[in-house]
Amino acid sequence: MSGKKTSKAKLISKGSSKKVGKAKKLSAPAKKLLIPKKSITISKSAKIKAVSAPAAKSKKLKIEDKYLNIFLTQIGGERAIQIVQEFAAPASDEDIAKRCKLKVSEVRAVLNKLHNYGIAVYERSRDESSGWYSYVWKMDMAHASKIAEARVKEDFSVESTQSSIEQGCQFYHCKDCGNASPKIPFETAMDYSFKCPQCGNGLAFYEKKE
Template identity: 35%
Template sequence: MLRISKRGSRGLRSRERGRSGGRGGALPKKQRKVRVEKLPPIPGLDLILETAAHLAGEKGEKVVKALAAGELTDEDLAKRTNLQVNQVRSILYTLHENRIVTYRREREENSGWYVYYWRIDPDRALDYLRQHRMEVLKKLEERLAEEESKIFFACEGGCIRMPYEEAAEIEFRCPSCGGTLQLQDNTAIINSLRARIERLQREFA
């Protein structure tokens, strides 16, 4: 875990290794118990996991799943997710910047280092998700309006697709391959856009 001294410098605390007085060598290293402060069930966890995956990929989703059990340090998260500590820190910073997670810090009395405990911030995370989905919904609605109001032509080879006005200007010839631009039935595109819009609207309801 990242620890910061009370003077503000950074570093990692070294751990003592116990050694026996005889010839037997070093004693087995005692495993530190992972401290987990239990949190109440997190509302909207599935949506938060989806957002974490969007922001930080599969590894980000793994980190958030681990934090769903309670707050953890970056080292504890690395152990639970089988990721490198540096990877976990990078993911945590990304999630923190996007208001998915937050942290508290405690100073260890003996060393003076600060220890950071991370947790999911459900209210801020859901606010971010709602804002993001509102932006997506707006773009989908604009795209649907365009698809419903225009006639489209597409290259037979799949090179290009454009509205009638633009296709007419180039005499219905593909500028890439020279093929003929054909009238396209966009019914499937319209139905797909409507379905996506309806799903998002249900989630906001």
């Protein structure tokens, strides 16, 4: 055994000392690289698949309502927007978890919170062969927009602003929206994570000019 080992070691040292041996070793990986390149260009079906898959993935539900972003985050947490955006079409919680790279339990928790407001709704269906039930979720965005708008209006109503003034509250406003920005009491600004409900930029402390 020991005799064989030494002979092998000798062979290796011989090869590495020769320049020809090194050159051969280098040329080998270069050839290997050419093979996958060729196979990609040859198979047309593989190319089509590669193009269509990301296109389907990028199809996302757009949240255009200015109040909706903030409202969904308020009720569903920081992952809410990311999850809701995946509902361009009905999907299972497992599908969404895979796409968002989240735990299924995390997705379910957000869906349940949105379900409490009637925004996330599910349909149960039974697989005839396996007997298992599956749940497919979808988003009622028209309903979500209605609630969001009502909530924001309530937050900035004359009564709530008036009572804040009486309480001697500190106010915040959005410099970007300027005169169009409401004066937002501290408590409400905190609910909005100090982000403008109209444009999403940061709210600044509002100093009364007297």
